[in-house]
Amino acid sequence: MTRIEQRPVDPPVVVRRAPGVGTLVAATAAVASVVLAVALWFGGGTDREQILGLPDGGAFTAWALPVARALSYVGAVLTVGWTVAAAFLLPGLDRLVGPAGYQLMRRASWTAALWLAATVVALPLTASSLLGNPVDQVTAVTVLSLAMSVSQGQGLVIAAAMIAVVLAATRWAITRTGAAVTALLAVAATLPVVLTGHSAGSGNHAIAVSSVGVHTAAVVLWVGGLAALLTLPGTRDLPRAARRYSTMALWCFVLMGLSGIANTVIRLYRPDELWSTRYGVLVLVKSVVLVALGAFGAAHRRRTLPRLAAGGAGAFRRLAAVEILVLAGIVAVGVAMSRAPSPVTVDPAEPDVYTELLGFPLPAAPTVARLLGQPVPDAYFLLIAVIGGGLYLAGVRRLRRAGRVWPPARTLCFLAGMLVLAAVTCLGFARYAAVTHAHHIAQHLALLVVVPLLVGGGAPGALAGATLRSGPTPDLHGALEWWETLRRSGPARALGHPVTAVAAFVACLYLPYFAPVLSWLMQRHVGHLGMLTAFLLAGGAVTTVLRHRPRRVGGIVLALDTAALLLFALLVRRSDRLRSGEWFDLVRTDWAPVPSVDHRYAAWTAAVAAVVLVAAGLAQLGRPAAAPTDGGPGGASGTDERG
Known part of the structure; x- marks a missing residue:
């Protein structure tokens, strides 16, 4: 078996942090934290009394659960971005990943560990939120019951198992195919939690669940890919990787927009709820930011990518750094919206049992037109x-x-x-x-x-x-x-x-x-x-x-x-x-x-x-x-x- 220590080392690719990465990480964390706090407060995500039918698990749970989810997002985004870059954006050595891809796979092992830890921590916090008990009163038996019988708990357990496999693969995979499988599994591991959340328990199951899954996959690919470009070891491979990423980002932009519209339609029943409800205002903010991100992408294609191909990486890095800050904000808004109550248009005391089961009311007798x-x-x-x-x-x-x-x-x-x-x-x-x-x-x-x-x-x-x-x-x-x-x-x-x-x-x-x-x-x-x-x-x-x-x-x-x-x-x-x-x-x-x-x-x-x-x-x-x-x-x- 080939020993990792004997792999050929490409001299230009040294373990060197890209310029300004530490500052960018600190700025991204600060922006995400501030936006998350403001969006949670504004959307009512920490005021459990505003969410009809949900018990109160206490202030600590109300704030700690979104933080755990945000950390999970960070781990997921970086893991996906680095594995995707290693497999699809960077050159390799025959069947093996190249030196830069090898380094990114090993970095991904650390972020996968963060992702796994945040997901495990979310289990007792989710139990506290669902049962209305402070987290210090949640027992191991309660957590086990949640993991076995409640859809949100099952989603967290499935996600944790998949993340554990991703963590192992990032340490062992050295082939391009292995990196590609790891990247695809990492994207899939982001889905169990969101597919068993609010959307899975609401009406319109088909469009709700599927659109949330598409939206999540598009977000992690977009944000993670950009983060990978900004943290590449060296700049020699950056022009080709950026061109490839640009195509992927365009697809992600389209999928995010379409899935976001679908989710909005099923949660807001009247157009005026976009500005008359707090949830609708958050949707508007997210939509405006998404349009701005589209403008960033157009600027990359017209200006910075040609300059990058000519050897000037400064303009690309500056614009990409601003874009990553904006993306961090939009992800934070998304986390807050997952905790915020959407407008209630029906009496929760008399729900339609068939809509809960099917996602739509019972249909009338079938005809060709129906x-x-x-x-x-x-x-x-x-x-x-x-x-x-x-x-x-x-x-x-x-x-x-x-x-x-x-x-x-x-x-x-x-x-x-x-x-x-x-x-x-x-x-x-x-x-x-x-x-x-x-x-x-x-x-x-x-x-x-x-x-x-x-x-x-x-x-x-x-x-x-x-x-x-x-x-x-x-x-x-x-x-x-x-x-x-x-x-x-x-x-x-x-x-x-x-x-x-x-x-x-x-x-x-x-x-x-x-x-x-x-x-x-x-x-x-x-x-x-x-x-x-x-x-x-x-x-x-x-x-x-x-x-x-x-x-x-x-x-x-x-x-x-x-x-x-x-x-x-x-x-x-x-x-x-x-x-x-x-x-x-x-x-x-x-x-x-x-x-x-x-x-x-x-x-x-x-x-x-x-x-x-x-x-x-x-x-x-x-x-x-x-x-x-x-x-x-x-x-x-x-x-x-x-x-």
């Missing part, structure tokens, strides 16, 4: 559909500009898959999928069978291999190199294995309905998202086998999955009582059919899905192994088998 209308947008699936379709069209456009042909049928097939995905998860159909077996199984099979077959027919992998660009230099990976790394990775190979494909398909088909898990998943929007994502991945595994394995293997997988689907239809048809009925009994409506009729409709849906699977699967197995797309060398032909 199935296609009454949208209940989910930011998670909506972003997948919109970004996926946009990137696909951008790839087709790039291919055409290069004089190469991409079959229009593939484009239509892929876009149809994205449209079906958005329709069954974000339109009125998603409302009915939550209240009847027939609609739920129809949504289930659309994600398990229809969407993967349509997306696979568009050959997105072949398009990616033909259009993604390599890095500017061999030591700096581009999108193409990362795509090839992902395609050849162990998880990707395992997902495309025939045994995995059949096992995943059967598990996703049977477990939600014949095992006591559906009710638990449906009462937690994160669990619901995970279940629907599992359907997509299982269907994608089957499609991959049909497209890229030998015909005999694909035929066996198709036969097994079709048999499993037909048997599922038969069992649902003859079952008087499915284990999933526990959930549908909770949300039963006056117009809902009796279980036997509901099951009959669901069984017919499964039979139709089996026919679709057989027809599309045979079409996949009967297609040519590699069909030319432009009739000449250098075209997209030959890339289809990589799709």
Whole structure:
């Protein structure tokens, strides 16, 4: 094994603190502390009597819990920023991270430790806040009960476990792939706490939970990436890293804006609440600051990045330092808003039980107009559909500009898959999928069978291999190199294995309905998202086998999955009582059919899905192994088998 001490050392990269880093850290801490205190006071985040239904845990808890969360944010931001920079922004040494990336990974171990400590400290403080007991009266049994049975406690425990893995990885990972996995896990570790907070317990679960998750990920990537640039050891790699970061920051700005708007819409029911309530004023302040940050980004692109490329780092560092101070303020406002009461528009003494369970009131009897209308947008699936379709069209456009042909049928097939995905998860159909077996199984099979077959027919992998660009230099990976790394990775190979494909398909088909898990998943929007994502991945595994394995293997997988689907239809048809009925009994409506009729409709849906699977699967197995797309060398032909 290669010893770390024997790694080659690049002479220009010495352990030297960037100029003014100590001053910047002190100024950032001061700005964040002042803004947090003012925002907490103004928004009522420390006055527990203003929050209806919440007991008072005491002044210490009211102030200490936001401080713990702020420290957790600091650790998360720096850990994410340094690991992302080491993996994606800085050059490496063949498969290994470069000297600068190595130093950033080791720095990230210290911030991950801070992050973990703050998360652990937040457990008793959260118990104190929820139970209304001073923190010195919170016992270990109380904390354990919180961690086992309350969603906020479960989120903190899951986050702590993930952070512990990140901490270990920052000490051990020395490859680019290891750094990339660490960075992705660090971003994911920021989500459990926010996904089990206020948004998870409010109405409009789909848009609330998903938008908060998107917002948090965008914030930590934006702030962390900028902090990493300002703390790079040396300046030689700064110009290239800054150019790469600029693209990432633009995406983060857009995602922050869209997710912020979505969160505001579900929390403020009238426009005048933006200026007539304290929570609304904080939203306005955050929005103005976000616009200012957009101006900073434009200034970077037009002025400081060209100067940085020419060798002048001073202008970039000065503007970035001001930007990091502003970002620290906006993060502090966000922490305060998580503790502040949003305007109450309903009587908390008479809540709508169905809205608490579903995120929306019980729908009326289904009609075509209601199935296609009454949208209940989910930011998670909506972003997948919109970004996926946009990137696909951008790839087709790039291919055409290069004089190469991409079959229009593939484009239509892929876009149809994205449209079906958005329709069954974000339109009125998603409302009915939550209240009847027939609609739920129809949504289930659309994600398990229809969407993967349509997306696979568009050959997105072949398009990616033909259009993604390599890095500017061999030591700096581009999108193409990362795509090839992902395609050849162990998880990707395992997902495309025939045994995995059949096992995943059967598990996703049977477990939600014949095992006591559906009710638990449906009462937690994160669990619901995970279940629907599992359907997509299982269907994608089957499609991959049909497209890229030998015909005999694909035929066996198709036969097994079709048999499993037909048997599922038969069992649902003859079952008087499915284990999933526990959930549908909770949300039963006056117009809902009796279980036997509901099951009959669901069984017919499964039979139709089996026919679709057989027809599309045979079409996949009967297609040519590699069909030319432009009739000449250098075209997209030959890339289809990589799709």
